[in-house]
């Protein structure tokens with residue numbers, strides 16, 4: 103199997119060109135092994151780029167445990183991969199598990215349109231919302247020293263969330279325009295260096311109480327930007343922007 107490895111602010115993916123359907127039957131065990139950092143290539147997730155009708159391609163995303171979801175950074179990396187394969191020019195429309203997305207790519211920076219968010223719920227002082235995947239958002243102080251694994255794992259496996267699972271984002275306000283976000287991801291069952299749908303969720307909870315349409319986000323693996331417009335109790339015109347980089351390519355046996 104020929105593969106490419108991509109990363110978007112440190113959220114890393116094995117990327118497979120599956121436009122001819124050669125890897126339609128890749129098993130969950132195969133995906134787990136390919137993503138294993140000791141016995142495989144190593145990644146937070148695996149993405150198959152499939153052919154699609156009416157749009158440029160389909161992003162078929164799997165977490166490293168083989169479960170499916172929508173991945174914001176994975177979708178941004180998929181746009182960079184489609185551009186590398188000469189499938190698209192600087193704009194594209196593609197489909198993913200949560201619906202149709204638009205995106206733009208310029209100088210390695212990918213700007214991805216996320217689905218509208220209709221409501222943001224509260225769980226105590228924290229927030230729960232879906233930005234293509236489900237997110238829990240908790241504001242904390244001294245995030246650099248915070249135990250993201252322990253506290254994220256506890257919330258993800260709590261009675262309320264353990265069945266479906268949830269991604270848990272810890273957020274520190276750095277200024278009126280910048281947040282620091284660290285995320286425990288379901289399906290990876292660990293902290294990742296960045297989560298695109300997670301930083302989007304964090305930005306929307308922040309924008310809800312301000313009249314801002316832009317938030318800069320610092321994550322462990324770099325910097326991202328989120329733009330959005332208020333729409334009733336929710337948000338529309340939500341864009342996630344940041345780098346998407348090809349790291350290496352290779353061949354493996356599954």
Ligand SMILES: N[C@@H](CCC[C@H](N)C(=O)O)C(=O)O
Nearest residue numbers: 171173174175235297298299
């Ligand atoms: N890293 C992703 C989110 C991937 C999906 C998530 N782990 C889930 O199962 O919901 C991102 O960049 O959005």
